[in-house]
Amino acid sequence: MDTGKLTTWVDQVQPILLAFGLKVLGAIAVFVVGRWLISLVTGLVGAAMTRQKLDPTVQRYLVSFVTVSLNIILVVAILGYFGVETTSFAALVAGAGVAIGAAWSGLLGNFAAGIFLLVLRPYQVGDYVSVGGVEGTVLELGLFGTTLNTPDNVKTIVGNGKIMGGDIKNFSANPHRRVELVAQLAGSADAHKAIALLKEAVSKVPNIAASPAVDVEILEFNEFGPKLAVRPHCHTDHYWQVYFDTNKAIADTLGAAGFPVATRPVKVYPV
Numbered sequence: 001m002d003t004g005k006l007t008t009w010v011d012q013v014q015p016i017l018l019a020f021g022l023k024v025l026g027a028i029a030v031f032v033v034g035r036w037l038i039s040l041v042t043g044l045v046g047a048a049m050t051r052q053k054l055d056p057t058v059q060r061y062l063v064s065f066v067t068v069s070l071n072i073i074l075v076v077a078i079l080g081y082f083g084v085e086t087t088s089f090a091a092l093v094a095g096a097g098v099a100i101g102a103a104w105s106g107l108l109g110n111f112a113a114g115i116f117l118l119v120l121r122p123y124q125v126g127d128y129v130s131v132g133g134v135e136g137t138v139l140e141l142g143l144f145g146t147t148l149n150t151p152d153n154v155k156t157i158v159g160n161g162k163i164m165g166g167d168i169k170n171f172s173a174n175p176h177r178r179v180e181l182v183a184q185l186a187g188s189a190d191a192h193k194a195i196a197l198l199k200e201a202v203s204k205v206p207n208i209a210a211s212p213a214v215d216v217e218i219l220e221f222n223e224f225g226p227k228l229a230v231r232p233h234c235h236t237d238h239y240w241q242v243y244f245d246t247n248k249a250i251a252d253t254l255g256a257a258g259f260p261v262a263t264r265p266v267k268v269y270p271v
Helices: 005-052 056-081 086-101 105-120 160-164 191-202 236-256
Strands: 130-131 133-143 145-150 154-157 167-171 179-183 215-221 226-231
Touching: 005 056, 056 086, 056 133, 105 133, 105 145, 105 160, 130 145, 133 154, 133 236, 145 160, 154 160, 191 215, 191 236
Parallel strands: none
Antiparallel strands: 130 133, 130 167, 133 145, 145 154, 179 226, 215 226
16 A cells, blocks of 8 residues: 555645534534524524513414524525535425425415414414314414313314315403203103293303393103203303203202103103
């Protein structure tokens, strides 16, 4: 082996490797400082919007948008530091964007739907809603999806496109919500007495709204006998508590008053 040539090659490569290593260290430093600055800027933006009492939904949406934009700028800056032509990179990003947009049209649709949700404001953070077939409390309205916490404590993300393409129910928009229950009576039962007893008992259930008053009326007649509609009103936050407590009140009231159990009538045909 020609050690002279090897030494010459090492002497030639060493400055290049040293310069590249310094650039890598510089890029790492730029990335670390850039990420810190991005966190600082987003924190300041969020604090400023909080001082202005901007809606939490708008805050999270704008902070997400600023974070994504600044991260893209940071990546472009690091590539420029390495000598990559940023105009070529922009053209590459544009071309990749077209290809990705064609393949991920649903993702872009979610993004566009998120903007419409932000403008139209059918719900906001903290509302209890039913969107895209999922029911729960809104935790966040993101760029591409809305995050909900379902009643069984499961964090669920629903695409904004699916939300805009379906029905949106906002249970928190009105001051009270009606709880719909039924009480089945036997055919021999006194329906008027049952109505009076249930109105009195259900009105004492905690967290029931005084106005509108509790509705207890005959809903229909079936093979068992009359079926009563029992409909108290309450705030959305107390819906399930009122739902279950009203069912207990129906069972306890009718049982204590000695109402017969509704049973299916049996007909005996002679052979």
